[in-house]
Amino acid sequence: MKRIVDICCIISFLVVVGVFFYPTILQGKLPVPIDALVGLYHPWRDLYSATNPRGLPFKNFLITDPVRQQIPWRKIAIDQWSTGRIPAWNPFSFSGSSLVGNIQAGVFYPLNILFFLFRFSTAWTILIILEPVLAGLFLYIYLRHLRITPLACVFGSVSWIFSGFFIAWLTWGTMVHVALWLPLNLLSVDLLISLERIRNRIAWFFVFVIGLAMQMFAGHIQIAVYCFLIAGAYAAYRVWQIKQRRLGSVLWITAGVAVSALISAIQWIPMVQSIVQSGRITETENWIQPGWFIPWQHLVQFVAPDYFGNPATLNYWGVWNYGELIGYIGVIPLLFAVLSVCSGKKRNDAVFWMIVAGLSLIFALPTPFAYVSYFLRLPVISSLQPTRLLVAVDFSLVMLASFGFDRWLSRREKSVWRSLAIVGVGILILWFTVSPGGDNLLVARRNLMLPTGLFVAGTLLFLISYRARKFFVVFCIGILFVVLTTFDLLRFGWKFTPFSQREYFFPETQVISFLVNQAKPFRIMSLDKRVFPPNSTSYYGIETIEGYDPLMPGRYEELMAAIGRGKPDTSPPFGFNRIITLESVESPLLPLLNVRYVISLSELNKPFLKKVIQEGETRVYEYLSALPRVYIADTVRQVATKEEALRVLFEEVFRSPRPVAVVERNYELGIPRNQLTAGSASVVFYSSNAVVVDAHMVSRAFLVFSENYADGWRVRIDGKDAPLYRVNYSFMGTLVPEGTHRVEFTL
DSSP states (O other), X not given: OHHHHHHHHHHHHHHHHHHHTHHHHHHOOBSSTHHHHHHHSBTHHHHTTTTOTTOOOOSOTTOOHIIIIIHHHHHHHHXXXXXXXXXXXXXXXXXSEESTTOGGGOTTOGGGGGGGXXXXXXXXXXXXXXXXXXHHHHHHHHHHHTTOOHHHXXXXXXXXXXXXXXXXXXXXXXXXXXXXXXXXXXXXXXXXHHOOXXXXXXXXXXXXXXXXXXXXXTTOHHHHHHHHHHHHHHHHHHHHHXXXXXXXXXXXXXXXXXXXXXXXXXXXXXXXXXXXXXXXXXXXXXXXXTTSSOOGGGGGGGTOTTTTOOXXXXXXXXXXXXXXXXXXXXXXXXXXXXXXXXXXXXXXXXHHHHHHHHHHHHHHTTOHHHHHHHHTTOTTGGGXXXXXXXXXXXXHHHHHXXXXXXXXXXXXXXXXXXXXXXXXXXXXXXXXXXXXXXXXXXXXXXXXXXXXXXXXXXXHHHHHHHHOOSHHXXXXXXXXXXXXXXXXXXXXXXHHOOOBOGGGSSOOOHHXXXXXXXXXXXXXXXXXXXXXXXXXXXXXXOOBSOEEOTTOBHHXXXXXXXXXXXXXXXXXXXXXXXXXXXXOSOOTTGGGGTEEEEXXXXXXXXXXXXXXXXXXXXXXXXXXXXXXXXXXXXXXXXESSHHHHHHHHHHHHHHOOSOEEEEEOSSOOOOOSBOXXXXXXXXXXXXXXXXXXEEEESSSEEEEEOSOOOTTOEEEETTEEXXXXXXXXXXXXXXXXXXXXXXXXXX
């Protein structure tokens, strides 16, 4: 009988998920904010300009990151896997950067198997749908293990999968995939401690290892670290509770962590290397910006999520940005969470989750404790935005809500009146704050109505249940609570989440077709932020000097800052805010970047630019001064430090437009400063992590490869290893002897 009840509850929960994704199931739409890409940016706007001269309508301008980061990065990884290569290098952004070191690419996530079974857009859609399915299923199983009633488990699962954290990050396909494994890991910890039979322990040991590794592979290290900390604290708490087998339990859990770390080393070791080589490790000033912490006034969003408006309805007036600050779990679940806190006879694990929620809020809010790491300028830690702690806050509140619902359902907890009083007074205060009016407060007042209505409905249901004598009546009221919560959270999720037409998923335009069909390798650059947002061209295999990534190569960031300033100045801040773009083609350093095409929305009259195609407002110019990806340097300068390298590079390119190589080495290379060497170099094979060049040298000369220098790159000349040098501040090159040779740059 219990199994039948559980099956029915799981089916009902899956039905709720199906209802949320009805635009996908019934209309074929994709839960992807691709409508913002084609509605905001050229050349896609030009593609639809005949039918929509003002641009296609789009749902939510705030969440364009999935189509500018996660989807292009995953596409690169899948394409490289498809050719039988381990995805290691991304040549499409920043003039080359580590792909395996970019954890958000999800290179090793096992669920990538979907992309080999379905076309990319369908696989991505399934990946998104699996987020609430797996998250709810794992939480249901974990709550049942804690002896929570099935209806309370459904209540908790629905509250979790449509919480503010889930809805805000649902379309990313990474952060939620990390968080969804948390309940399974907590269950594994419990069973590793409580089970006595060695066979059962071994089974759950492997589940624990897989769960931890999945969180590392899923694609977001900050959320993974928070989940690891929660699981670690939970393990310590559970071990502390038992009186026997403490050492054995600790050994099992420690072994699981160690094995998982070994398995996931293929991901976290390159990630650490990328962090060390990026500018992110020295980012220590972001915390002074508004919205870095959760502003105190935004705590009202736990009661009224759209008190400050919503970006999807274009009336948001709160601190930027909405997605980072929303921790809503529903009015009814919040009532039950407060009930659990106010209960006179708390479960021991309720106290644990109260502590987790409290500590998470202390460090997510602008409190003195939260400021410590930023005042101390701790590397890496001080660059992490603490609002992401909402994953811990929301999960803790959902756990407390599930406990509260279970106690109310089974014992009719009398402390419900304190819960109602606390939330009711809070809502009443909010009504007083919006009473004066004003445009913004009118938005707040309008968006307070539904939470108030839900609170009133919840209060009435509590009153009825308090007077009811039969359990059947209380159970029916419990179902009504679940229905109200489902209605509330579905409305909340639908309001924010876009569902786009499949035809909008990275359509190919005339400009894109032109660029795709040109002989590689070459790069493009855009002179307008309304054209080809950074990383978007990666989906089509078009390489660019721009990029958008928190872990951009540090040397390249400095070089681009200097190019933008027109002088060898790399003093921070650079003003890129994780997005590197250039707005001018005037720099004499630009030819070194292998820019063959320049994209603009306006006419450009420059002697070194030649218009080759125009589609609507989008114009493509050939940059006639561009150097090839691999070239022989006419001028070679040797320096000892990176500061000297940048200064000398500027001196040389401003003195003469000849191909230059500024090499960073502490010993003499034995090449004249001005080679003026005749010779040729042509690329005969090009892929994402290998370039083969046939070079004919009249005398010993320096060959420059305009790809970002990184650990892991090697060069071979005629099959023999050769020294690889850092060249032109951020790129690489090698010395090639006189004669005809085959030079291979490989990663």
